[in-house]
Amino acid sequence: MHQIVNRKPKSANIGTGGFFVCLGDVLATIIAFIFAGWMVDKLSGLDFNSSLISDFSYISPFERYYLYTGISIACLGYFLIHGHYTHRIPWWNQVRHIAIAAGFSLIVEGFASSVLDIRTTTPLIALNWALCFIAFIFFRLSVFRLRRNSKRWQLPTVIIGDSSTTSDILYAFNADTSTGYDVHTVFLRDLHDTDPHQIDDLPSRYKNLKIEHDLENYEDYIIHNPNNYYVVVLDTFPGILRDRIVESLNKANALYSVVPTISRMSVYEMEPRYFFGYDVMLLQARTSLSHPVSQLGKRSIDFVCSAIGLIAFSPLILMIAISLKLEGNKDSIFYAGERVGQNGKLFKCWKFRTMSPNCDHLLHEYLNKNPEAKKHWEKYLKLPNDPRVTSRTRRILRKSSLDEVPQLWNVLTGTMSLVGPRPILPNEIELYGATINDYTKVKPGITGLWQVSGRNSMSFQRRIYWDSWYVRNWSLWGDIVIILRTIPAVLMRDDGH
Structure with missing residues (x-):
């Protein structure tokens, strides 16, 4: 972050x-x-x-x-x-x-x-x-x-930084339009990327964003466009280059914010500490999730809410079971898939069965016949029209996320939480790299930051980023926000495939 x-x-x-x-x-x-x-x-x-x-x-x-x-x-x-x-x-x-x-x-x-x-x-x-x-x-x-569309409300914004940080900033602005940052131009400067001229991971809102690569002229651009609001990743400009860009901003009397590169830190509730007379600012981190009181509070909420949820959803569970049987489903209506849980332990993650057993060959055949679908699968590990989902009720369950209701039992028994990273398959561990250490610190959740931030329209790497961010910046208020954002995401069927 x-x-x-x-x-x-x-x-x-x-x-x-x-x-x-x-x-x-x-x-x-x-x-x-x-x-x-x-x-x-x-x-x-x-x-x-x-x-x-x-x-x-x-x-x-x-x-x-x-x-x-x-x-x-x-x-x-x-x-x-x-x-x-x-x-x-x-x-x-x-x-x-x-x-x-x-x-x-x-x-x-x-x-x-x-x-x-x-x-x-x-x-x-x-x-x-x-x-x-x-x-x-x-x-x-x-x-x-x-x-929202008022010119007085919108603030013309230019971002100057590397592709990775710029992507994070654009996602943040895209998720919160109430702030009114209207990004129209990006100056990219990448010191290590193999292709410094591209941002591979962009919200759809910014697909037609103007991207500048002529870094020799960014100072002239600032001088001649002082009415823009500049968001600058200063760490992109080492040494004297950093001083030059700040001097250009001050000379143009331009409005600006600076973005310190502090990825992998618990920064959501960092508190700044200033020293009078010195250009020094300390950002003091606070960790909440490891505190025993926080863990007890989260578990108590999980237990009470899952118990109430199972009682409230019991008529719906019965209706779904009847519907699946009427469609000729001869297998068990529930499916217990093996997933990676807290501390790396494997557990049985319960769902309504939306696929027939031993149907992976259908997926392989479909991907071999459809190159575009194969590219989509390799990027997202999901498909909008999965060939393994073969009945109307099953498609509705997948689209509406109702297939995940049985996971309330996982929450009640303590293998999952209401909010957390979505549970992953054992063969997906290697995709997380070093970030898997963040994932295994907590219990997987029925809903999470990925669920409410675009879900299957986002790359798997973006999902990993959000899983890690959630763990490093956990707070009870954050869980409440995710739950509140889950409601409209489910009702609007936000990319539920």
Whole structure:
């Protein structure tokens, strides 16, 4: 992973977009307050035996108006301090801040209401701030969607670096369009690559990107194009060349960020340390996954959620089993494939059977007859139309990822986790190289970063990169983000083959 260190120039800020984001937040707090009060009013008129509901008749919602207003203003101040109204903050960082603000506000209002003897109840406060969280998200998504194609929102961006780091940057920008970085040109400088003029791994959005190779003129380009925002991989320019490019950027008064090459490090929550009077910055790493409390928390969530999931999905599992049998499936409806797990131990990974036993010859025949399909298989180790999947129900299971529902049993028994690298076959270990050490540190997951980042439209090497990144930068919040991103990915059948 590569961390972008911004100079934060004023003209790179989001401008009037920040006003609309702030306006949306204000509307969110007002609407949540009114709607929560309306729901309480309706519930108080119902005849329930529950003491929780009967307490609603005691509430005077508008007694908490001043306290709620003060806490809401504090929330807006928190967002302002974290740059939500001024800077281009990545989307999931915004969501994290919103969740923290809403959760902390709930606690503060509950405590203050008790101290000040305000007539309210915990359910009302919890409902109000839950609605507030949802409203914050809704209004921000609306603002970003409306302004996505606005010239004022988009920031013309040029990347200068090596092909590998540039590819990582483009994937990061592609995954978070709310930041508005509009990359139109790339200057490539590769000191070690055999072909320095190509980027083999690009998101589809950037397939027609302008790539410059004339590195002798990049300084003139900066001087004559000062209105661009430059993202520079300084490690690409050793010694005096590095000083020259920084001098060119400063001379043109151009806006820029620098990307230190810090691959293979746990950088997601690195904290910068500065030394007054010196051009020295330390990035202090933090590791979370190895902490016993983190492991206990992750396992507890896995156990509870998988148990609930198996109960909830049991009718669906029965329906799928009946459907497979009606199609003439004489084999077991479940398939236990051997996969590589934590610490390199092999385990049985359960799935619905979507292929007939001993059908690999169908794949070999298909690949021999279809050269394009063979190229696709060699790059992705997947096929959009696998010849081994022979029935309608099986194709639906593969396309919708429902064939993986039985893996909840693996999660319950502790051989898998809800979130983690997808389990790999034993013969795929050598493809991971040294990165296999990261993979085997954790339990494989039902869903993971690869699942929600393009999945089968990405090369296997990109999958390895994301598996390694997840392990090195694990956090509970990261797992929550992946689970939230999994829902739309599955519903939209995002490359599920």
